[in-house]
Amino acid sequence: MKYFIALFVLLSVTMTTSAEDVRHQPLKDLDGYFPFSPPATIDQWEPRKEYVRRQILVATGLWPMPTKTPLNAVLHGKIEGDGYSVEKVYFESAPGFFVTGNLYRPTNIKGRVPGVMLAHGHRKDARLQQTPEPKLRGQIADGAERFEDAGRSTYQSLCRQLAKMGCVVWQWDMLGDSDSIQLSRELVHGFAKQRPEMNTTKDWGLFSPQAESHCQSVMGLQTLNAVRGLDFLLSLPEVDPQRVAVTGASGGGTQTMILAAIDDRIKLSFPVVMVSTAMQGGCTCENASLLRVNTGNVEFAALAAPMPQGMNTANDWTKEMATKGFPDLQQLYATYGKPDNVFLERGEHFPHNYNAVTRSAFYTFLNKHFKLGAKAPVIETDFDPLPAEQLTVWNAKHPAPKAADPDFERKLLNGITEDAQQQLTAAAATPEGLRDVIRPALEVLIGRTYANAGDVKWVLTEQQERDDHVKQFGTLVNNTYGERVNVVWITPKQWNGRVVIWLDEAGSGAVCREDGTLNGAVQKLVQAGVAVLGADLFQQGDQVVKQTRVVANPREFAGYTFGYNHALFAQRTHDVLSIVRFLRHTESGPCPSSELKSVAVAGWHQTGPIVAAAGGLAGDAIDRSAIDTQGFRFGKVLDYRDPMFLPGGAKYLDLPGMLALNAPRPLWLAGEGSHPAAVSTAYKLAPQADGLVTFTGDAEEQTASASEWLQK
Structure with a gap:
């Protein structure tokens, strides 16, 4: 009886912490409150400036x-x-x-x-x-x-x-x-x-x-x-x-x-x-x-x-x-x-x-x-x-140019696009350009970095013992930003110090099925001694988001919403950074950082691009990534309410630009066919020649191939 009372309390905590995520609050708009907090010293102000x-x-x-x-x-x-x-x-x-x-x-x-x-x-x-x-x-x-x-x-x-x-x-x-x-x-x-x-x-x-x-x-x-x-x-x-x-x-x-x-x-x-x-x-x-x-x-x-x-x-x-x-x-x-x-x-x-x-x-x-x-x-x-x-x-x-000419409008934006692509392609051809031009832009698009990912704590809500592993359900609470990520943690009883964050648009359900059994690829990782963490990134899991929220302004202008609020894609990237930050800076939870040997991240379906973005910002905090992009490009998104819409996402060489920022860390890549030029160039400049592995096999073999690669 005591067990069921405790379980009820823990499940209530889970529901409460999820509901408290500040990202469920109303969106900010141009009529909000915009205070400025002056710094104590100029040294504090200069990085913010x-x-x-x-x-x-x-x-x-x-x-x-x-x-x-x-x-x-x-x-x-x-x-x-x-x-x-x-x-x-x-x-x-x-x-x-x-x-x-x-x-x-x-x-x-x-x-x-x-x-x-x-x-x-x-x-x-x-x-x-x-x-x-x-x-x-x-x-x-x-x-x-x-x-x-x-x-x-x-x-x-x-x-x-x-x-x-x-x-x-x-x-x-x-x-x-x-x-x-x-x-x-x-x-x-x-x-x-x-x-x-x-x-x-x-x-x-x-x-x-x-x-x-x-x-x-x-x-x-x-x-x-x-x-x-x-x-x-x-x-x-x-x-x-x-x-x-x-x-x-x-x-x-x-x-x-x-x-x-x-x-x-x-x-x-x-x-x-x-x-x-x-x-x-x-x-x-x-x-x-x-x-x-x-x-x-x-x-x-x-x-x-x-x-x-x-x-x-x-x-x-x-x-x-x-x-x-x-x-x-x-x-x-x-x-x-x-x-x-x-x-x-x-x-x-x-x-x-x-x-x-x-x-x-x-x-x-x-x-x-x-x-x-x-x-x-x-x-x-x-x-x-x-x-x-x-x-x-x-x-x-001095005759006037043609007024309100839609062909001129298109031509103007085409010219600006071509100029930017030439500059950014040249920048991506060098490590310095990736570091000084592409990555700083991505920091703005996502609005957060690994360094300021926040203070993240673990709240356990349920634990289940299995023959060779322990299954734990709980919430990662980002106290800095008031955000919550529900996770499931599969830890082998003979843990080898390695963790794989396994992410899918289905959320934590992609790791652990409703009947309690594990995904086959996840099972292989656990049998090899690797801990696996599955997560419901923001608005993932049971709910399927087909269109994101926008502010009440009736004019169909993305800037009225995303000029004041992070895009859903960015918010989900924040969650990945929170998870990695927790793993690297905690002694609580199933995998204390003092015993941690490596952190890998796998992203499937719509989470593949999210993992690419997080990997580009996390630096050495992520040791290796496995990403299935399914050929996704921000430049193909034609609805600013699409969950994958990201302001600026296409400009900085689109998804290949984000993937290039993962270099020189090992990257297993599917969904791209041949290597995108920006990614190939970045890995050719990397110290290790085998840092990039491209998978072109059948979809059924993908996760098995990635699972084997992630164990390295």
Whole structure:
């Protein structure tokens, strides 16, 4: 009777621990809470800073940076103003992909002068549009604007004032806005439904699962345009590379944060109405898969430290910034010894804006740190803004490219894909490239490494004695992340110190059948003295997941879900890393690490690619792997709700890139036919010539062959 009571208690514990897995909680979305925890020391901060910067670069498709082709910049239609000039500009950030905008320069430039990048938000035709009179008069009445003329154009007011202060200003169009017409505004900012004609394994379009699996997004293209815009600005001989600033509001504030975070050429940043622990940016152009998983806008702003950085609040999602987020940035800047380099302009009584009050705060901040010599505080003067027809880039002599052309969209993504593949193939041809380019990218795609896999404990729920082995059921509890993995452990009574983690889409049932007998291949391992561990990776076992969860947002954009949450593929990889971490760092459980001689992992069916990813991140913690890929490729997944969908999964040479990271550790490989080039190259460079074994026999012979190989 006592045995059955104890068994009931243990089974209850199993059910409880499984239900407590935090991954069953509601998904995070862009309206979540995104705090930043400042580090105690700079030494603690630097590794985190490097990782988040890399996360941004991977998420935006800039790891590695696309080849910088000639800009072929065209400047025309110069207009002389009062102490400044305005020119119309277009250049190619990628072949045939035009960036458009206006360049403002002071007249009579002497020596080198500061440069300013100005990004705009989501107002339609932002660079060309002017505020209607009724709205402007209300802004003047509220104190947001000062002049009936100058107040009509936020962007011209900014550019003109900065030029009169002695700065060269580049103000460019966001995609689908003003003169940027090659991708439509409806696509860039209003995408809602997947387009079947663009969801293909070749010649795909933006927002498709293919684009997502290659880290191609509107956010990424806009970030590329910002980087190339900085290239353009710094190509001007009069611009001082030590005094380059970036600013922008709303969506332009997002671009400001991101550019300052990833490009050290920026020396001062002033993101407006965007730095917040609350809403992170609602537009499709401000989101990308992987971008804000375990991070957010305040930490993005933190990446700019200790350079001078200002920001503001308004009666929007930034209204609590003074107490939530900004004090943490102040603490970080103080840790750097630069407390005066970060600044917050309070403006909760104003709506979402880049109004005259905030503009004055920016001018004054810039004036102070770039030593421009203007009288502080800097206040705008009145002027008559130029009409749209004088600012627009395209005319008869400079004809516009075709607007909203789906063939151009496909061609653009094709070109970016080909360039990335050339760079990554070259990287994978050397151990250094695998180490410095491919593996760091995989760390971001999966979002965890073996080193930070967590503190994992073993909870036993049931034990059964057999003639030659002990069968134990229980749960591995990852206390660091609040995750649970149910496992079955088959330990020979004459254990030889070796463990094989046997993984299958059927979960632990692939090791131990319902009648209690063992899988034939597992039985052979146990008879040879090898312990075998089977596991229900997240959402494996009794349940079959055909589609993964997505956030409540009705727009069919993967970035709204996977920009904030790990993909199921990544979560299952986390479980494998948890298991390996436990085996290598515990004295509890059936196989204490002090007696452990080797850890091998076998992955069958849909878990084969998961084992490949885990092996690429686990390093020497896994001694050998047996993987059946069944020819799987991320590049063939055409549904972003597919359990095997992984943002960025296809970009880094797809599954062969992950397999290559397993070198030089012994690898038994099935499902590939001949060796993929990346895998062959990686193992040819390995010290031992026989590290890669390829199986091409019948499916019935697979597990037996692998079982024999795993015993070595």
